[in-house]
Amino acid sequence: MTDAAQAAKRAAQLRSQLEDANYRYHVLDDPSMADAQYDRLLRELDELEAAHPELVSPDSPTQRVGNAPSSAFAPVRHAIPMLSLGNAFTDEEVADFERRIEERLDRSAPTFSVEPKLDGLAISLRYEDGRFVQGATRGDGATGEDVTANLRTVKAIPLQLRGQGWPQVLEVRGEVYMPLAAFKAYNERALAEGGKVLANPRNGAAGSLRQLDPRITAQRPLAFYAYAVGVVEGYELPATHSATLAKLRDWGFPVSGESQVVSGTEGLLGYYRRIGEKRHALPFDIDGVVYKLDDYAGQREMGFVSRAPRWAIAHKFPAQEQSTTVESVEVNVGRTGAVTPWALMAPVQVGGVVVTRATLHNADQVARLDVRNGDTVIVRRAGDVIPEVVRVVVEQRPPGTQPWSMPSHCPVCGSELVREEGEAVWRCSGELICPAQRKEAVIHFASRRAMDIEGLGERYVEVLSDLGYVQSVADLYKLSVDDLLEMKRRADERDGTTPETVKAGKVASKWAENLIEAIDRSRATTLERFLNALGIEHVGESTAKALAAWFGDIQLIRRLPWPLFKRVPDIGGEVARSLGHFFDQAGNQQVIDDLLERGVRIEDSREPSPKLREGLDLATVLADMEIAKVTKVRAPQVVATGALDTAKPADAAATLAASDLPKDVIDSLSAWLDEPGHWALLQQLRTALPELLARLPAGAEAAAGPLDGQTAVLTGTLSALSRDEAKAKLEALGAKVAGSVSKKTSFVVAGEAAGSKLDKAQELGVEIWDEARLLAFLEQHA
Ligand SMILES: NC(=O)c1ccc[n+]([C@@H]2O[C@H](COP(=O)([O-])OP(=O)(O)OC[C@H]3O[C@@H](n4cnc5c(N)ncnc54)[C@H](O)[C@@H]3O)[C@@H](O)[C@H]2O)c1
Numbered sequence: 001m002t003d004a005a006q007a008a009k010r011a012a013q014l015r016s017q018l019e020d021a022n023y024r025y026h027v028l029d030d031p032s033m034a035d036a037q038y039d040r041l042l043r044e045l046d047e048l049e050a051a052h053p054e055l056v057s058p059d060s061p062t063q064r065v066g067n068a069p070s071s072a073f074a075p076v077r078h079a080i081p082m083l084s085l086g087n088a089f090t091d092e093e094v095a096d097f098e099r100r101i102e103e104r105l106d107r108s109a110p111t112f113s114v115e116p117k118l119d120g121l122a123i124s125l126r127y128e129d130g131r132f133v134q135g136a137t138r139g140d141g142a143t144g145e146d147v148t149a150n151l152r153t154v155k156a157i158p159l160q161l162r163g164q165g166w167p168q169v170l171e172v173r174g175e176v177y178m179p180l181a182a183f184k185a186y187n188e189r190a191l192a193e194g195g196k197v198l199a200n201p202r203n204g205a206a207g208s209l210r211q212l213d214p215r216i217t218a219q220r221p222l223a224f225y226a227y228a229v230g231v232v233e234g235y236e237l238p239a240t241h242s243a244t245l246a247k248l249r250d251w252g253f254p255v256s257g258e259s260q261v262v263s264g265t266e267g268l269l270g271y272y273r274r275i276g277e278k279r280h281a282l283p284f285d286i287d288g289v290v291y292k293l294d295d296y297a298g299q300r301e302m303g304f305v306s307r308a309p310r311w312a313i314a315h316k317f318p319a320q321e322q323s324t325t326v327e328s329v330e331v332n333v334g335r336t337g338a339v340t341p342w343a344l345m346a347p348v349q350v351g352g353v354v355v356t357r358a359t360l361h362n363a364d365q366v367a368r369l370d371v372r373n374g375d376t377v378i379v380r381r382a383g384d385v386i387p388e389v390v391r392v393v394v395e396q397r398p399p400g401t402q403p404w405s406m407p408s409h410c411p412v413c414g415s416e417l418v419r420e421e422g423e424a425v426w427r428c429s430g431e432l433i434c435p436a437q438r439k440e441a442v443i444h445f446a447s448r449r450a451m452d453i454e455g456l457g458e459r460y461v462e463v464l465s466d467l468g469y470v471q472s473v474a475d476l477y478k479l480s481v482d483d484l485l486e487m488k489r490r491a492d493e494r495d496g497t498t499p500e501t502v503k504a505g506k507v508a509s510k511w512a513e514n515l516i517e518a519i520d521r522s523r524a525t526t527l528e529r530f531l532n533a534l535g536i537e538h539v540g541e542s543t544a545k546a547l548a549a550w551f552g553d554i555q556l557i558r559r560l561p562w563p564l565f566k567r568v569p570d571i572g573g574e575v576a577r578s579l580g581h582f583f584d585q586a587g588n589q590q591v592i593d594d595l596l597e598r599g600v601r602i603e604d605s606r607e608p609s610p611k612l613r614e615g616l617d618l619a620t621v622l623a624d625m626e627i628a629k630v631t632k633v634r635a636p637q638v639v640a641t642g643a644l645d646t647a648k649p650a651d652a653a654a655t656l657a658a659s660d661l662p663k664d665v666i667d668s669l670s671a672w673l674d675e676p677g678h679w680a681l682l683q684q685l686r687t688a689l690p691e692l693l694a695r696l697p698a699g700a701e702a703a704a705g706p707l708d709g710q711t712a713v714l715t716g717t718l719s720a721l722s723r724d725e726a727k728a729k730l731e732a733l734g735a736k737v738a739g740s741v742s743k744k745t746s747f748v749v750a751g752e753a754a755g756s757k758l759d760k761a762q763e764l765g766v767e768i769w770d771e772a773r774l775l776a777f778l779e780q781h782a
């Protein structure tokens, strides 16, 4: 093929691609490529046409503005066309632009009006005798769409001009845009309601303005700013663009507060940098800045090319969105065990840096976007925000792809990945063994309310785990003074602090001895502390305390099937299942064995509480397991069929089918039994229930406390005792101590400088105790 033939072929290809993109972008408001890609293709076509002028045709995308208006709206002719703008991407291109003006006008360092380039859509507003009469989109520049009714809902657009002495006819041109906060709020709501999310704020503005029903437009908070005038009749405009903007402001139009007047290339580039630094702090998206020769006489002299003026140019910021392809979807396990899916992608420049990874946030987001290996995606990176995949270009999906699914096990430690119903996040359940969670696990384990190992700061935990001294929390009890000294030496080296004096050596060995002593002291602990220290998801201090009070013994707790945890009031399904997952991991159990073997002693181990006796039968437990249709009424009937005493799930299903239970109960339970693990769980329950019953001390009900069944809330500062002490004392008398005031609160203890909780208590008429009353009560019941 000849060079010319090849160019013609490529030009045809580019035109068809660009025309398609134009239609999707301008008419459907549903772009199929990133703007940067569109700009690149348009440039390529521009250069081809420059090199081969015979290829230029009047309908080429390089010659045309926007797209023909949609027939859904009445057409509006623009007496003065609404044009596009030329683009500059580099400093050199800006210098070239400025030089062309200098040469043509024979002036040095001409003056420019400079403005941010908001990323929305251009509209023209027509005022007659000061009243808003018609508003139109840009369309193809010559003809736009009549969207007057929709524009009337945009609060920033004046329906009546302010002041007086306005032109008889005035066309104001500007950008309708969607502020970022409104965009975010809109998408959050759309997500919650299962609706379609907006791809970006520009899309949101265009889609909202081109709604057929103005009531829908009215619900979408759009804003507007003015940057030019069109037809003006019966009025002498000022001589410059900047003075015209000032007039527009007087008449009641929002005009960018960032607009300025500068001169020469230096002035232009300086403005570009200043706005660039502010870009991410602005409450709206901008994709660049616009430079306009300020005086109208000069503008007239410069004139136009086919689709844009020669006296203005848009200087674009590095694109925030790009398209690339996904090589694979991977998951990352965070310090707290949360699993985040992310995309590994072909390298691409976004927002000025090369990126190869983009977050996919969570499994729901992957499903919503339906990202698959090999997909072409749009990646967005705004400011310091982590790059994210915002959209899949489904049209470009290769054949034979499969939807992605979350792996069943942690890629780091192999423990099960679990997610609670209604939660977005999947987690690794290997809290004690997962290397990804190790540092966090050790820090929590050693913390004051857990094992309370004084002097083991975060910095040392980092080094201990990085150097491999501590693989799990149990390894803390293997450390020697020499290990610690070696570790400290390496930590100091790493941080660049190298104490070399003998004195420093002495200080260090004293420190190591103290720390070993603190570790040793922590061996003697309580069940509550120990349970809290394990760092089980959803199990904090108060759950640890409840578990300790009700079950009394770690050896019992670590073997319980999860539904039995729900026998404790205040422990719900989520917490109970989380405990179950944790104790199901052999690795976690191993660490508990190691801890006990290395001398950790739980000093307050005792019998389980007799209060457990209530409801400790298979029917009650079954009813509590959240199996659909197996209710409090149905569970005893299920147990009575004997189906659960059979040898295999199939036998159970047969027995159920033959029973006279309602069909929906039978179906629901059979389906549940079919799921892996559920049959085994039933067997465990059948063994654990009688064992637990046998361990309960006979008869002896726990002595009733004077505050049994009451809920207290502490607020403000007490002088005679700390809040923790007050809490412990109230709990010892049977009260539950809650963090916030509600109708269920029995009384509020208000210390010095009590705040909103006290107000709330007064509002709800909850009883209020001052410190004196609390002390008297404690005294009385000591
Ligand atoms: N992704 C796609 O498929 C696709 C398709 C077509 C177009 N596009 C994108 O659309 C843009 C091209 O559209 P365009 O022709 O509107 O050009 P443009 O957006 O680059 O520049 C012209 C427009 O800038 C706006 N503008 C904002 N602030 C302004 C100011 N202070 N003064 C003057 N104008 C201001 C106006 O709306 C004006 O019409 C490019 O960014 C291109 O990437 C994308």
Ligand SMILES: [Zn+2]
Pocket: 333, 410, 411, 412, 413, 414, 415, 428, 429, 430, 434, 435, 436
């Ligand atoms: Zn893991």
